[in-house]
Amino acid sequence: MRHSLRPLLFRPSGRLAAVVLLAAVLGMPGHSPSAEPSLHFGTWGYDADGGDSAVRPGDDFYAFANGNYLAKLAIPPDRPSWGVDQILAAQVNRQVRGILESEANPAPEEPADLQKARTLYRAFLDQDRVDRLGLTPLAADLAAIRQAETRADLAAVMGRSVRGFQASLFELSIDVDAKRPNRYAVIISQSGLGMPDRDYYLKPEFAAEKRHYRDYIARMLTLAGWPDPDRRADDILSYETRIADASWAAVEERDPNAVYYPATPDALAKAAPGFDWVALLDAAGLAAVHRVVVHESSALPRLAAAYAATPMQTLQAWAAFHLIDAAAPYLARPFTEAHFSFHDTVLQGEQEQPPRWEQGVALVNDAMGEAVGRAYVATAFPPRVKAEVTGLVAKLRAAFAERLRRVGWMSGATKEEALKKLSALGVKVGYPDKWRDYASLEVRRADLYGDVVRAVAFEWDRELADLDRPVDRDEWDDPPQMVDASYNPVTNMIELPAAILQAPYFDARFDAAANYGAIGMVIGHEMTHGFDDEGRAYDATGALADWWTTQDVRRFEARAAKLADQYDRYEPYPGVHVNGTLTNGENIADLSGVLIALDAYHRAAGGHRPPVIDGLTGDQRFFLAFAQSWREKRREQSVRQRVVSDPHAPDQYRVNGVVRNVDAWYAAFSVQPGDRLYLEPGARVRIW
Incomplete structure (x- = not known):
């Protein structure tokens, strides 16, 4: 239940997300310099030319701060979105590319990794x-599916998904136990869908x-030589629709207590008959586990029943398709072209695949992020920045503590906690402080498919070894070259990777x-x-x-x-509404x-009024810099998926939806x- 500042398109931790390479590319994009606008931050940290003074700040503050920039910004054909954040990530990606393509070793103390x-x-x-290998890399994995004659056999194939490309109706993971946060637990979650959400x-x-999607399934099965691909595509889509109907909605999964259901494997088998849980766990190397945590407890019996009622021919075809899709x-x-045409063109609106080198950078970031991250830090992250940001964190913590003390609606007992x-x-x-050791990971120059499988297995084996150990609170979820920030509630820990600690987010030369x-x-946030x-x-x-x-x-x-309720009313396209309940955690964090x-900022000024710069007061500069950090254009297909x-x-509401609840913004811009954004004082939300 980790929280990321940005939409999470790059799996942060756990076993390698072999199925999301292209999504990872989008999460850490790079683009050719000719197509990439440069980033400008003026004399004090804000690109004033990017604003649109013709817009009243009280009508649309996002456009007032960013309108001219966005009017000129074109989304590259190989991206679902583009803006300040993605351009910064592109710059980081080019630095990583330089590290990977250089024979010089910037980290001599760890040259092997x-x-x-x-x-x-x-x-x-x-x-x-x-290309020469064609379908050959898939042969053994496809054979394992064909040889699975019973549902128990296929459950064992699913169990082996933790070590490769195979698919599973139930996702297995190892994470911190939410009720025993000094220990790890095996987590079982719903899975089995090939589209982004059950709503699809x-x-x-x-x-x-x-x-x-149905046509894509048929196309992939045809490429793999699977018999009767059109009929099997219909069967698979029907089966996945039953899975979707049984699955929890995204909003339901936001309740931390609802998604914590501890059980023994025996109890799980009794609660969700029709699926061989022993075969699944044994094949994953979890035969000795006596306690698991189930996330969607009421969904699992229905999913198991759907599995038991579905013909083996359909189940095998479903497993084969998801194997091909993942690989x-x-x-x-x-295969890559078919994958791109559905996942990126149909679902995201992209017209071209990213360059091969970008996809390669994304793979390395996902599989060996800290190996290259160590070199990135050595070349791109001055030690002084860590000290400066650490000092800033202390000031923000003190400001938050003071806000908590002033909260009028909370009792003293809860406030103390x-x-x-x-x-x-x-x-x-x-x-x-301690870098991950990849010594046991085998990588072969002539075996890409095997390399990725071994990387998946490496991550699973590493996590499996953690099961009987105390939680390592020093371990990072994200590599340093990730442009993002995150909070993990089960460790009560924030991560601020090196890549986000630069302009437009932070620069010691900027105005405070x-x-x-x-x-x-x-x-x-x-x-x-x-x-x-x-x-x-x-x-x-x-x-x-x-x-x-x-x-x-x-x-x-x-x-x-x-x-x-405020966010429910926002409508990026006619009939397409933001889900205020689904986004509520992020909206609360944005506002607070x-x-x-x-x-x-006010406390740091020590009671003095900050100087006026370029005709702007300190508070005006604060809000403009905040809005600038959300400059982005996104394709309609991507917005529809996101909501x-x-x-x-969507980014415009992460600005407009916030400032209209902040009294100081009204005063700063005479709203x-x-x-249009005006709210009566009594209608403004005040939480923290």
């Missing part, structure tokens, strides 16, 4: 070799995507207002995740615990519901992050009744 990362990168770049199967507005980015061109949690909050800045409005808001509608369920140690009074819970929920950062499956609202 870096060289191994370069070998993996070169294996991916060798498109000709991959069940709602009429996604009927076109569903038809395209496609590492196979010959016909909240302050304890904030005090215990850990913040990791830049990079790990710009730094507080950008990286200050990011840090405040992540701090608030410990106190949003999900994070508030965890105590200072990271354990799920009831530390609120009943009355305080009711008061909090009333305020959170008021904010959700701005308030915390603004308070910290049903992503807990982050008056009649302005």
